Amino acid sequence: MKANDFVLAVEGLTVSFDGFKAVNDLSLYVDEGEIRVIIGPNGAGKTTVLDLICGRTKSTSGSIKFRDKELTKMSEHQIVHAGVGRKFQNPSIYEDLTVFENLELSYPKGRGVFGALFFKRDQDVINQVQAISESIFLENLLDKPAGLLSHGQKQWLEIGMLLIQDPDLLMLDEPVAGMSVAERRKTAELLKRITKGRSVVVIEHDMQFAEEIADRVTVLHQGKVLSEGSMERVQNDPKVIEVYLGH
Numbered sequence: 001m002k003a004n005d006f007v008l009a010v011e012g013l014t015v016s017f018d019g020f021k022a023v024n025d026l027s028l029y030v031d032e033g034e035i036r037v038i039i040g041p042n043g044a045g046k047t048t049v050l051d052l053i054c055g056r057t058k059s060t061s062g063s064i065k066f067r068d069k070e071l072t073k074m075s076e077h078q079i080v081h082a083g084v085g086r087k088f089q090n091p092s093i094y095e096d097l098t099v100f101e102n103l104e105l106s107y108p109k110g111r112g113v114f115g116a117l118f119f120k121r122d123q124d125v126i127n128q129v130q131a132i133s134e135s136i137f138l139e140n141l142l143d144k145p146a147g148l149l150s151h152g153q154k155q156w157l158e159i160g161m162l163l164i165q166d167p168d169l170l171m172l173d174e175p176v177a178g179m180s181v182a183e184r185r186k187t188a189e190l191l192k193r194i195t196k197g198r199s200v201v202v203i204e205h206d207m208q209f210a211e212e213i214a215d216r217v218t219v220l221h222q223g224k225v226l227s228e229g230s231m232e233r234v235q236n237d238p239k240v241i242e243v244y245l246g247h
């Protein structure tokens with residue numbers, strides 16, 4: 001297969017921080033509609049890989065192809081515009097605004113905070129907000145200030161704020177950290193549902209959750225791919241066992 005056959009094709013990606021290679025000659029291919037989970041010990045380079053893909057960090061060398069676009073040459077803003085959405089570990093929602101307003105603000109049309117506040121809500125936006133709020137379990141909380149939501153609900157709202165932009169590739173950094181067991185279960189259901197028509201890359205430490213959602217798992221270690229495949233395959237890989245048991 002050629003790099004263009006994948007939604008995301010990362011090849012030979014390296015980033016050096018003062019000579020230390022946090023990501024070292026990494027190659028990674030993500031298919032259409034796939035949920036890929038990236039696992040690996042602390043410091044393996046997982047977050048740095050997402051930072052490189054979304055343009056927050058610039059690579060030292062290598063290529064990141066998203067469909068036919070070379071992301072290493074694009075700004076963070078251009079990458080979002082091209083259809084790549086990224087959720088960071090801590091929710092960045094507007095706590096004083098309602099759930100509805102947070103989703104409305106994220107509706108793509110390049111409106112800023114003030115534009116959105118004075119903007120006359122058209123039916124299109126209302127319908128979209130309604131549909132997204134249902135998919136993130138917040139349809140009955142649209143008038144609630146986001147600051148009053150539970151931690152898990154805030155995470156869902158942020159996923160919704162990305163979904164309303166309809167990205168082809170969605171990247172999530174530890175989406176269930178700090179969530180209750182019930183919230184984790186609902187998040188797994190949510191992720192499986194929203195993958196229809198898009199690809200998702202998730203960094204996860206919770207192995208049970210990773211197993212539940214992953215089509216394929218990539219194990220990173222020292223900035224390189226240590227193992228890749230089904231959860232069962234990587235869990236039984238002696239190289240992975242050794243790294244996790246720390247021999």
Ligand SMILES: Nc1ncnc2c1ncn2[C@@H]1O[C@H](COP(=O)(O)OP(=O)(O)OP(=O)(O)O)[C@@H](O)[C@H]1O
Nearest residue numbers: 017018021022040041042043044045046047048049
């Ligand atoms: N901007 C930076 N400058 C210098 N070193 C960095 C920078 N960003 C990351 N690193 C280093 O690169 C390595 C990989 O970090 P990264 O956060 O990507 O790992 P991770 O796999 O996400 O770890 P964790 O599971 O702990 O979040 C670490 O040793 C980190 O200290």
